[in-house]
Amino acid sequence: MKVTILGCSGSFAGPDSPASSYLVRVDDGGRTWNLLFDLGSGALGPMQRHIAPRDVDAVFVTHLHPDHCADLCGLYVARHYNPGGAPTERVPVWGPTGTAKRLALMYHGLEHHALQQVFDFRLLEDQVAIEVGPVRVVPYAVNHPVEAFGFRIEAQGQVLAYTGDTDTCDNLTPLLRDADLVLSDSAFMDGRDDEFRGVHLTPSRAAQAALDAGGVKRLMLTHMPAWNDPAVCREQAAALWPDVEMVEFGATYEVGSGDLDSVGESGAV
Ligand SMILES: [Zn+2]
Ligand SMILES: [Zn+2]
DSSP states (O other): OEEEEEEOBSSSOOSSOOBSEEEEEEEETTEEEEEEEEEOTTTHHHHTTTSOGGGOOEEEOSOSSHHHHTTHHHHHHHHHTOTTOOOSSOEEEEESTTHHHHHHHHTTTTTHHHHHHHEEEEEOOTTOOEEETTEEEEEEEOBSSSSOEEEEEEETTEEEEEOOSOBSOTTHHHHHTTOSEEEEEOOSOTTTSTTOOSSOOOHHHHHHHHHHHOOOOOEEEEOBOTTSOHHHHHHHHHTTOTTOEEOOTTOEEETTSSSOOOOOSTTOO
16 A cells, blocks of 8 residues: 655645645555545646546545645546546545535536536545445544544555544544554644644644554654744654654655655656
8 A cells, every 4th residue: 555645735735735635556456546535725736647537446535624625626627528538437535524515616506416427425424434445444533623534544454544634532542543654634833823722733742642542653744834844843743753754745655564665756656
């Protein structure tokens, strides 16, 4: 299982990265399964460096803030209006309550039926597992101002955990436990944002959540807004988790190989 960082800028697209999106690829049965976890503002662009819009097998949306779902509109257009012909299969899109309606509203309702031809909207439920080919995805309800989920993604004995947007909560423990790689929200900073609770993790809270879960092998911080200083964020988490890393836009990581393969833009797989 590999994960490619299509966007890791927090809350809005930044100068160095689009907003949240993670492409998970698993080779199985002579083919590659391509699953998208979030498709935030700007992320559809770099997605096309790795896969074509028609090659998306499923989309999982953590929540309906635009930095996590806005580019579903672009994916819809890219599939539906392709002069080469639209794919006959609909793409399953798992999201929270109201995902279909939210997308339709982006078009003022005008393209509602066409959206339904492209996407097969399905509702996420806390801890109700979903299987897509060889990949098992368990959503966990998390702590954000709107209905939001983190995803535990399991394939071929490896576990990738993606928190989505969340503050500390009980569900982070089963979500992160024994994960080979954790991609953790860390939009807030210790000392700067301490009065705002129930929105995002800080670096220290992200590290503490991984420690509390137990068995986490690698911890990476993501969802950094452009106004954060990544070096300070890393330091704040490193007080609790010395080997903490920051995700890198465009990088592809092998999950659970023990030999983290970080491939930059130029050598992207
Ligand atoms: Zn966000
Ligand atoms: Zn959010």
